[in-house]
Amino acid sequence: MASYLFLCLLLFFPHHYASSGSQYSCSSLIQFKNSFSITEDASLSCDHITGLKSYPKTNSWKEGTDCCSWDGVTCDHLNAHVISLDLSCSWLYGNFPSNTTLFLLPHLQKLNLAYNDFNLSKIPSEFGRFESLIYDYKQFTIDKHAVEGFVHNLTEVRHLFLDGMDMSSVNAYVFMNLSSSLRSLSLGGCDLQGKFPKNIFDLPNLNLLNLGDNQNLNLDPLKLNRSSNLEHLDLSSMSFSTEFIDSVDNLHALKYLDLSGNSFFQGISVSITNLSSLEYLDISGANIFGGLPDSMGNLVSLKFLVLYYSNLLGPVPRSLGNLLQLTRLDLSQNQLSGQIPRSLGNLLQLTHLDLSLNQLSGQIPRSLGNLLQLTHLDLSQNQLSGQIPRSLGKLSQLTHLDSQLTHLDLSQNQLSGPIPRSLGNLLQLTHLDLSQNQLSGQISLSILNLTHLEFLDITENSLEGSIPDELRRSKCFLISNNSFNGEVSSLICNVTSLQILDLSHNNLSGTIPQCFGRLSDSLQFLNLKKNKFYGTIPPTFAKGCQLSNFNLNGNLLEGPLTPSILTCKGLEVLDLGNNDINDTFPHWLGSLPELQVLVLKSNQLHGSLCVNNSKSSPFFSKIQIFDLSSNYFSGPLPVRYINSFKAIINLEKVGSTVSYMGVNDLGGRGFYAYSIGIVMKGQDMELVKIFTMWMIIDLSSNQFEGEIPKVIGKLNLLKGLNLSHNNLNGGIPTSVGDLTSLEWLDLSSNRLSGMIPNRLADLPFLSSLNVSENELHGQIPQGKQFNTFGNDSYEGNKELCGFPVSKGFNIIEPAPPNVLEKDGSKSNISFGWKVVLIGYGCGVVLGIFVGYVVFQTGKPKWLVNLVENQHEKRRRRKSKEGNRSSRRRRI
Known part of the structure; x- marks a missing residue:
């Protein structure tokens, strides 16, 4: 009766009990x-x-x-x-x-606590109370006893996911007692130790097994059961014998196999190619050191084949053309050679094809034009030659169909000829990279009219003609290092979505469109370096200026830079070097909060760098590269600025997350970075990327005077310091010995006196030193890095002694008449005859030898640079005057 009443209550009042x-x-x-x-x-x-x-x-x-x-x-x-x-x-x-x-909660069946932060708490063994629980924990640690506890108790468990848990203290054998009802076991990235029990592979209901990313987990050879129901097997990045792979063909139901990050020194086992049900195969990042077997064509159910970075050799098998279900094929970053097989054109379901970074040669097969489902095609960094086939645009018999291609990368090959107009049929194309080839002719307008094209890179080719006005929706337009000429139309400023514009290293001329300043509310990178632009810099910048890189180096620009650029609060690189700007130093640039690189070298800038307003805010607090060389600045060195260089004084955090400045990942490529030209260790260097930890100050070839301030020693992250060719006097401050990161130091051609401080010998990274043409005296510091410097580091200092001067030459240079420059004109700098005094110690002359030294090879390097610098400035002035004359003629 009691039971009856209970059942009645449950029947008539179910909600009451449920609510309780x-x-x-x-x-x-x-x-x-x-x-x-x-x-x-x-x-x-x-x-x-x-x-x-x-x-x-x-x-x-x-x-x-x-x-x-x-x-x-x-x-x-x-x-x-x-x-x-x-x-x-x-x-x-x-x-x-x-x-x-x-x-x-004893009835809990599913529990997911992934992607929270439990401070690496240990998982309690009480989790064993739950039956039929699906586990998916993150940020836990777990010990042997806890694992044994819940593995022993979970007799009815079907799915067990413990990915990402810290099991470094657990031996894998504890899993040998898992229930035979287990269907899924996932232990990826758990840092498991020891040997994994073989009996797991014999569980009759097991469909999924993931042991990936356990590098200290071993798997002994075993004979896999032909009756296995295993469909998903992940053994990536662990340690096991390749003999195991020889029986993998017994897994007839297998659809997913990941063996990436392992080593197969004898090549890919043929047994893998017998898995006719396999849909996913990943053996990337493996040391195969062999070729792909022709039997790869047997994997007729395969949809996903990834073998990148696996040291594959030999040709791409033609049998891959049999994999008609394939949607992704990635054989990139290997050593594959020979031609791309035409049979790949049979893979009509293919959406991603990546053969980049190999040694493939020959022409691009026209059959690839059949792949109308393709969204990504990357054949870059091979040795492909010939013209780009028109079929990549569209086959003539398929003109009623639209290609799905969005990404096309053929960069860094040897492709020649013009860009085919047919690429304009790729209506969905968003990214096109044809850079670093041998393409010629003009830009096809059909490409620039593509509605969705956002990224176009055709740098480093032989393209010519004028810059078309049609950029449509482009966000990134890179055409540097070609032969484009003519003027840039102001219509380019109608492209309001433009973020990166690089027209550098061409033959473009005329004035810079003033609208570039207004365009700066979207434009982030503007690089017009090494062209023939003349006139003034755009005077007005948008209030919401987004510019982070502004590079006008190597043109014929004149006139001042206006304070309007202060609206560009995110500006990191400003390079106006090698122009004809005639002005005083723009002190107000120091208030740009993110400025890291300032290059004003080789202009007509003059005046003092002294700051009159002592109450103003700190200057250039994030500056890392400060280059004012080859101007006409005078007065003392700028102590106020040196004290404000917080990034070089290690007071600001720099270079903490990326290796290079300004790396831009538009489109997920990480393809664009800041570039700059600097003098490093006496050599002109064009840096394609700027390392974030480069700290350089170059004030050389000016008219600075007075002593080198002691505060220079604060700049403890400085790697390069060049104060040469000025009128500096006094001694080299001992505080220079505090510059523990210094790699090169050039104080040559000044009027410095006194001794070279011994502390400089303790600078651990100093590999280039030049104190020549000064009035230094006394013993040269000995040992460590100083033992590697030659006599040219000290020449022109008559009173210096010690190694290497004692075994070298003290040089006196009387002036010969009528020395000619390269262009045949007379030079004001007279040298060429050298009296060489062979000395032993200081001032002891043992012999004299007089000889004539050919001017071009005998003149000191700094004089060569000075002469060439003057010659270059005259050339630019003449070119500017010629441009003015031509403009007057046009008027």
Whole structure:
């Protein structure tokens, strides 16, 4: 009767009992919630790894409400028991309590706590109380006893996911007692140790096994069972015998196989190619050192084949053309040779084809034009030659179909001829990279009219003609290192989405369109370096200026730079070097908060660098490269600036996350970075990328006077210092010995006196030193780096002694008449006859030898540079005058 009454109550009042059970569960969940704090940083990795948006799910958990309606909570509809809890990516932060109230939810079947921050808490062994639980934990550590506890108790478990947990203290043998009902076991990235038990492979219901990314986990050879139901097998980045692979063809049901990051020194096993049901195969990052077998064509169900960076040799097998279901083929970063097989044109389902970074040669097969589902085609960095086939645009018999291609990369090959107009048929194309080839002719207007084209890189070719006005929706337009000429039309400023514009190293002329200043509210990189632009710099910049790189180096520009550029608060690189700018130093540039590189070298700048307003804010606090060389600056060296260079004094954090300045990843390529020309260790260098830790000051070839200030020793991150060819006097301050990062130091051609401080010998990285043509005396410091410097580091200092001068030459240079420059004109600098005094010690002359030294090879390097510098300035002035004359003629 009691049983009957109970059943009746359950029948007539089910909601009452459900509500009671729900309330008990809700209270437990509230207590669990209160165990943690909520912080967004706890789930930062979620967005990057899963692509899902993290948010605080427990914010919806309110006392007095039904927890079955809470975010992340799922209940059994019949009895209101909590059966699933998904708090992944929920901003939970704190130590996971060993007595957590989660253990009061005995009916829990699914639990996901991934992508929270539990401070590497240890997982409690009480998790073994849950039966039939799907595990998916992150940020836990787990010990041997805890694993043994819940593995022993979970006799009905179907799916066990423990990826990313720290099991470094666990031996893999503890998993040998798992239930025969197990269907999924995932232990990826757990740092498991020891040998994994063989019996796991014999579990009759196992469909998924993931042991990937356990580099200290061993797997002995085993004979795989032909009756296995295994469909998903991940053994990536671990250690096992290649003999295991020889029996993998017994896994007839296998669809997914990941062996990436392992070594197969005898090549790919033929047994793999017998897996006729296989759809996914990844052996990337492996040391194969062999070729692809022709039997790869047997994998007729394959949809995904990735073998990049695997030391593959030999040709691409023609049999790959049999894989008609293939959607992705990646054989990049290998040593494959020979031609691209035409049979790849049979893969009509292919969306991604990447053969880049190999040694493939010959022409691009026209058959690739059949691949109308292709969205990414990358054949870059090979040895391909010939013209780009028109079929890549569209085959004539398929003109009614639209190609899906969005990314086309043929860069760094030996392709020649014009850019085919047919590429303009690729209506979905967003990224086109044809850089570093031998392409010629003009830019095809059909390409520039593409509606979706955002990225165009045709740098380092032999293209010519004028710059077309049509850029449509381009965000990135790179045409540097070609032979384009003519003027740049102001119509280019109609492209309001333009972010990167690089027209450098061409023969462009005329004035710079003034609208570039207004365009700066979208433009981030503007590089017009090494052209023939004349006139003034744009005087007005947009209020919302986005410029971070502004490079006008190597033109014929004149007139001042106006303070309007201060609206560009994010400006990091300003390079106006090698122009004809005639002005005083623009002190106000120091207030640009992000400026890291300032190059004003080789202009007509003059005056003092002294700052009159001592109350003004610190100058150039983030500057790393400061180059004012080859101007007409005078007065003392700028102590105020030196004291303000916080980045070089190691007071500002620099270079902490990236290796190069300004690397831009538009389109996910990381293809563009700042570039600059500097003098490094006496040599002119064109830096394609600027290393973030380069700290350089170059004030050479000016008219600075007075002493080198002692505060120079504060710049302890400085790598290069050039103060040569000035009128500096006094001694070399001993504080230079504090520049512990210094690699090159040039103080030559001044009027410095006194001794070379011995502390300079302790500079650990100093590899280039020049103190020649001064009035130094006394003993040269000995030992360490100083033993590597030759006599040319000290010549012109009559009173210096010690190695290497004692074994070299003291040089006196009387002036010969009528020395000619390269252009035949007379030079004001007279030298060429040398009296060479062979000395032993200081001032002891043992012999005299007089000889005539040919001018071009005998003149000191600094004089060569000075003469060439003057010659270059005259050339630019003549060119500017010629341009003015031509403009007058046009008027």
